[in-house]
Amino acid sequence: MSPQPRLLLASSSPYRRQLLERLRLPFDCASPDIDESPLPGEPPESLAVRLAESKAEALAGDYPQHLIIGSDQVAVTGDGHRLEKPGHFDVAREQLGRCSGQSVRFLTGLCLLDARTGSAWSVCEPYQVHFRNLTGDEIDRYLTLEEPFDCAGSFRMEGLGIALFRHMEGSDPNSLIGLPLIALVDLLRDRGIDPLGAT
Template sequence: METKIILASSSVYRRELLKRIVSDFAFISPEIEESQRDDESPIEMALRLSEEKAKKIAASSGNNSIIIGCDQTAVVENTILQKPMTYENAFKQLQFLSGKVVKFYSAFCVLNNNNQTVISDYSEFEAKYKLLTDDLIDKYLKKDEPYFCVGSIKSESYGITLLESIKNDDPTSIIGLPLIKISKILMDENII
């Protein structure tokens, strides 16, 4: 019986990324509580949430499956950025991020339901935001509506225009699914 791969994410962009290396997979939104715990670092938070997402989907997916959970956190000036959820919050967040460097952590968890192995890791990158005018912020938010995105930006879309530079080792980690590391794990498991 062929192993079923499931992406524990509702992100269309992450689905498009996974299609680069896996031709047939399911995707299910895990719907978990995503708030930060006391004394939890951004890396710890992203790793925990990616594992919780994978485990939630694994509980109902059967033995012959591999679940990929993922999460992304971001920090600037020792503050973990939250998903803005509204236009107003996104506007304030982008005003705050104007001209600043933000560290993003894209964590993932590959859970093999056949043998119950769990492999978690993350990739990090820095994004330097341009100096943003209120007019530019307003125009961007109305175009991309990134209200469920950490850092109020969809860098895979029009949001790239808000950035001055990005430093990282895996361009796919920007979208929250580090394919270089994930593909190695799936190759080691003889999945791809």
């Protein structure tokens, strides 16, 4: 019987790394270098999956014996506006102002690529967040306290960002942070890797 391949998380995100650590499986991390620009007319679901697949594929040559996990997230407001990582306070303030009282869909693409064979399995996990009506002072205070400038949508759900919401809908809240663990466990179990030890 051939040994199980080692896992590789194709991400530099500390949040995804922390999530994957919850499964208590050994894994490596590497940061892929890809162009994350959307294609003309590309639907957000397709973009999330394509970017997840691209991240995994970008590292396959350097890690030919690994199962590579790629994940990417696209956030879209109810009127179809795509939210980026804000980078700084002013953009984050504008984003949260746009989200105030609105619903935002977070679409997390997940890809598991077997670099040994080139086989890949992909899913898109949706999650919907309904924001409270936020005042300018509340937004400013939140951004000052948490500085979520590296997060799509300008918040961290695992921190004080939970106070921004009045309701959430979805099958896996981990997908909102950036790595849908329930779907990932399903994909890993199908490949013979079980966090609970069954093979």
